[in-house]
Amino acid sequence: MPIASTISQAPPAIEVQDLTKSYGQVVALRGLSFCVPKGETFGLLGPNGAGKSTAIQIMTGLLRADSGRALVDRGQPHLSDIRRRIGVAPQALSLYDELTAAENLAFFGRLYGLSGSRLQTRVDWGLEFAGLQDRARHRAATYSGGMKRRLNIAIALIHEPQVLFLDEPTVGVDPQSRNHIFESIHRLQEAGLTILYTTHYMEEARRLCHRVAIMDKGQLLALDTVPNLIASHGGASKIIADVEFWPKELSAVGPPQEGQLLTTSAEPLAEVARWTNAGAKLNSLQISSPDLESVFLNLTGRSLRD
C-alpha cells in the first residue's frame, strides 16, 4: 500500500525521538526514532523481543523511557487530555470475561466520559464493528478467540480516538476473523485514523501499512514503504528451473546440477528470456520475488521467525 502524498504532508500524529529503555541488563530500545503523519497506517515489523511492545507502551504513556521522548498529537501521552485521543488494543486480550460485549464496551466508554444516548450509540457501533450484535448479551468468556480479538479492537475505538495502537491484533485468530479485522482496519483507514500496527506477519504489514519500520533488538533497521524496502534491501529474485537442455553459451550461468538450475537475478523475466533465446529448454520454472522476509534476512542475517 503506497503512501498517499496527502498523508506524507500531514502533520505528525506520533513523534518518537531517540527512545531508549532497558530492563536491568536487557536493552529493549536503542535510540528508536520515527515520525507517523496523521492518517497513516504505520507498521512496526520485527520478531518477538524486538522492542515493539515496549515502544507502544512508551508511546501510550504506560512506561517511561530511560531517555528520548515520544509525543502523540504533539503532546506527552501520559497527560489525560492526550490519552483521550489514544486508543489501545493490547496484545493480550484486555477485556472482562464475566461481562458481555455490550457491558465491556459501555464500561470502557464511561471511563472516557461517554454517557447517555452518546454512549449507547457508541456501544451499538462497537458491536457492529466487532460483528457481535447477535452475541451482545453473552458473556465474553463464551466467545471464540477471534470474537474476543475483534471486541478488543472495538473497545479501543469506543471513544473515537485519533490515534490507534494495535499491538499484534491478529495473534491466534482464525482466517475468517483475520479477514474481518483487515476489513475493519481498512474502514478505519478510510475514516482517516492514524494507526500504529505492530506485527511479525509480513503479509499483514504489506497489506495494511503505508510504511513499515523494521525493528530488531531494539533498533530501527529500515523504514520506508514496502516496495521501497524490498527494492532497497530485498535483493535479487530467485530462479529455480528444471532443465532439459542447457547450451554451452550459457555455461557462465550454469551448469545445472542433476538437471536443476538455481540462480538469482534482479530482472528474472529478462534473464529467463535470454536463456531461451540461447536455446535452453526448460521443463519447469519457479521465480521467487524478494519480500519483507528477504528484507529482514538481508538486514539481520536471520529469518523473521527465528
Place this chain on the structure above:
Amino acid sequence: MQILTLALKDLKLLLRDRTAAFFILAFPVLMGLFFGMMMGGSSGSSRGKMSIAIVDDDKSELSQAFVDALAKNSSIAVVPADFEAAKESVRKASRTGMLVIPQGFHKTAGILWEPQPELQLGVDPSRAAEAAMLEGFVMQAMSELIQHRFQNPEAFLPSIVQAREDFAANTAIDPLTRQLGSTMFAALEQFVGQAKLDAADDSPQAATEGATSAGIQLAQIRKLDVTTQTVPDSVSAQTAKLRSRWDISFPQAMLWGVLGCAAGFAISIARERSAGTLQRLLASPLGLQRILLGKALACFLASLFVISLLTLLGFALKMRPESFPKLAVAAVCTAACFVGIMMTVSVLGKTEQSVGGVGWAINLVMAMIGGCMIPVMFMPEFIQRVSILSPVRWSILAIEGAVWRQFSWLEMAWPCLILIGIGLAGFALGSFILRRSQLSSH
C-alpha cells in the same frame, strides 16, 4: 464518576463470580449461625441454667430436700458453697445468685401454721429479671416442703401433736375456739400418713401467687446485698453483658465476610494485571491513583454491604446492637482497614494464585489470633497479647463495642483509630508498590 464506574464494575464482577460471592456472603452467614448455635447455652434469652450458689447452714434432711427441689428445676443449676465463696462468685459474675438456708430451717419450713424460716437471696444486680424468676422458684421449692412434710408422717406427727397440745393449753383462747381447734388438729393428726397433695403447678409465678392469695407465706426471703465487683476485663464481666447467643458469633461472621471481600478484591487486582485489563485501564485518562480508588471503593462498599447484611440477619435472630450509630462507625472503620490490607496483599504476588494463597494465609492467621474462630477473651493470655497485632481483633472489638460491650464513644475511638491507621498505611504501601512495579514492568 469514573471511580464509581470502576467500583460498580468490580461489584458486578464479584456477583458473577459464584465462588467469591459464596465466600463473601454465604460463608460468613454459615459461620455466624454455626458459632452462634455453639454458644447457645452461654448467654442471653437462650441461656441455660441459672447457676445458684447454695449456702446450707441447716444441713438437715429437710434443707437437703429443699435443695433437691430447687435442683429439679430445669432452669437452675445448684452449686453448694460457703457464704464467702458464694458471695464472691456472685460479685465476680460467675454465678447468677446465692441462697442462704438458715440454721433451724428444718424446724418450721413447710409447716403452714409456723413462722417460716428467713432465706437470704443475693442476685447479680444486672440480672433483675432472673432475680424475680429465682424468687418464684424458691417459693415453688418451699411449697414442695409441705408435701414433703405430709409424706413423712413420723417426722411431721410430733409437730402436729405439739401444736394440738399447745392450742389446748392456751387459756387465752376462748373455750369454743379451743374445742374447734383441738378437733381440727385431731383430724389432721389422723389424716397425716394418708394424705396426698396434688402436684404443684410447675410455674414459679403460680406457686408464689397461689400461696400469697391464700394468705399463706411459704417463705420469708430477705434480699442480700451482693454488689458486683467484677474485674472489668474478666471473662465473666465481659460475658455478663451478652444478651444474645448471636452477640459474639455475628461480629465474627462480619469479619469473615470482610476478610472474604479483602481477599477477593486483592485477587481482582492481580487478575486485572494478568488479564491485561489493568494495562487498558492505565492507558485511559484515569491514572493509577483513581484506578486504585475505584478498587478501594468497591471493596469498601462490599465490606459495608456484608456487615449490613449480617446486622440485619442478626437482628432477625434477636441480636440487638446497643448503638446503631456506633455500629456504623465500627463498620466504616473496619471496611477502611481491610481496604488498606487488600491493597497491600494485592501486590504481594504477581499471579492470581499467588495473591490468593498469600491473601488467605494472612487472613487465616489474622482471623485465628484476632478472634474470628475463638473469641479473644477465651484464649490463653499470651495469645491474647499477640492478638493485638491482628486487625481482626480491633475490628471485632469495635463491632462488639457497638453491639454488646456498651462502649462509650471514647472507648470506641481507640480501636477505630487503630483500624483507620492500618487502612491508610496499607493503602499507601500497596499503592506505592503497585506504582513502582507498574512503572518498571515490561
